[in-house]
């Protein structure tokens with residue numbers, strides 16, 4: 001993104017599942033300064049929850065690692081969210097993003113996390129390297145407020 | 148976070164889920180519902196979402212899992228009163244094609260007047 005954000009924040013937390021709720025609430029309260037509509041807030045909260053849960057469940061399957069979330073907001077009401085881990089990474093990103101694909105079906109996972117992110121946000125980008133980690137970028141431009 | 152699971156006549160179980168459904172909470176919700184399914188062998192499981200405040204794809208896993216379990220046992224699942232943003236997640240998963248989504252579950256529940264009176268009396272007795 002070339003322009004300068006009007007505000008930004010960064011948070012780092014360990015991959016305890018308690019932090020799923022905390023992190024989506026933190027992002028939602030940060031973007032509240034743009035005065036988003038209720039359905040925009042719930043779309044963003046759900047997408048963030050998917051990204052964070054993936055880091056907690058998949059990136060560090062047998063240990064506790066760290067998740068970093070960066071949020072930037074722009075004058076044109078664009079919200080930019082990056083969720084990053086230094087976990088196991090994804091071998092085949094294209095396959096991982098296919099709806100219904102999951103590497104842990106026995107844990108009652110639907111394999112729809114990426115599908116939810118894609119349907120609730122304008123743009124989803126995934127960069128990943130095996131044994132290095134994964135960064136998921138979520139972008140959504142909020143609707144203009146009616147005067 | 149607790150799930151209020153009640154058994155009604157004609158082998159109906161009504162599970163009222165409260166609060167957020169995510170990966171952190173799904174496990175305990177699942178345990179509470181499955182315990183009652185195993186104990187009372189229902190033919191109908193109504194999963195009530197009227198008091199759910201958030202749901203991500205973990206909720207789809209939760210419903211899918213209960214759907215499989217109930218289908219194996221020859222039973223049925225109904226999803227009751229999901230808010231608009233929860234319905235959106237269900238529609239994306241296609242689960243709305245496997246289970247009914249209803250806005251009012253009362254027609255599916257047969258109240259057993261005798262049991263209810265008995266319960267009220269016990270509660271009164273306790274108050275003394």
Ligand SMILES: Nc1ncnc2c1ncn2[C@@H]1O[C@H](COP(=O)(O)OP(=O)(O)OP(=O)(O)O)[C@@H](O)[C@H]1O
Pocket residue numbers: 050054055058059085087088089090096097101102103104108109110111112113114115134204205208
């Ligand atoms: N941060 C990550 N690190 C490592 N692997 C990941 C990461 N995020 C996703 N994956 C891989 O991509 C797959 C698909 O992710 P997706 O969120 O779509 O489904 P899921 O997490 O398996 O199931 P659901 O999100 O429906 O509970 C995962 O099963 C996992 O193998």
Ligand SMILES: [Mg+2]
Pocket residue numbers: 050053054112113114204
């Ligand atoms: Mg996921």
